[in-house]
Amino acid sequence: MKRCGEMIRIKPEGLEKYKEYHANPLPGVNEMIKECNIQNYSIYQRGDFMFSYYEYIGENYKEDMAKMASDPATQKWWDLVKPLMQPLEDKEKDKFWSVMQEIYHLD
Template sequence: MRRYGSVIKVKEDQLELYKELHDNIWPKVAEVIKECSIQNYSIYHKDGYLFSYLEYVGDDYDKDMEKMAADETTQKWWAVCKPCQIPLDSRKEGEWWASMEEVFHLD
C-alpha cells in the first residue's frame, strides 16, 4: 500500500458547491475510484486549500490512473469540479493537483 497526498486551491466562491458535489458524489465516480485500487480517500479544506489523501493498494498506479482518466463519467465529473479549483503554480508538469512529499508517517 502506498499513501498519496496532494493539494490544490479552491475558489472561495465555489467552496460550497465543491462540498455539495462531494456530499453527493456520483455513484459511478466512486465505483471507478475503487476499481482503480484506491481506498481511504479523503479531501480536507483549510484556508482556501484542498488537501487530498488516499491509499493505493494496486500493483500499477500509472495504469490505474490512466484507466480512471479514460472513464467517461469521471471525465464529466472532473469537468464539473475543475472550475472550482485553482492549481498551484509549483505543481509538476502534467499535474492538476500538486503532489506532496510525505515527511512523516506513524501506524
C-alpha cells in the same frame, strides 16, 4: 501500499459548490476510484486549500490513473469540479493537484 497526499486551491466562489458536489458524487465516480485500487480516500479543507489523502493498493499506479481518466463518469465529474479549482503554481507539469512528499508516518 502507497500513501498519497495532494493539495490544491479552491476558488473562493467555488467552495460551497465543491462541498455540495462531494456530498453527492455522481453515480459511478466512487466505484471507479475503488476499481482503480484507491482506498481510504479523504479530502480536507482549510480556507481555500484542499488536502487529499488516499492509499493506492494496486501494482501499476500509472495504468490505474489512465483507466480512471478514460472513464466517462469520471470525465463528467472532472468537468464539474475542475472549474472550481485553481492548481498551485508549483505543481508538476502533468498534474492538476500538487503532489506532497510524505516525511513522517506512524502505524
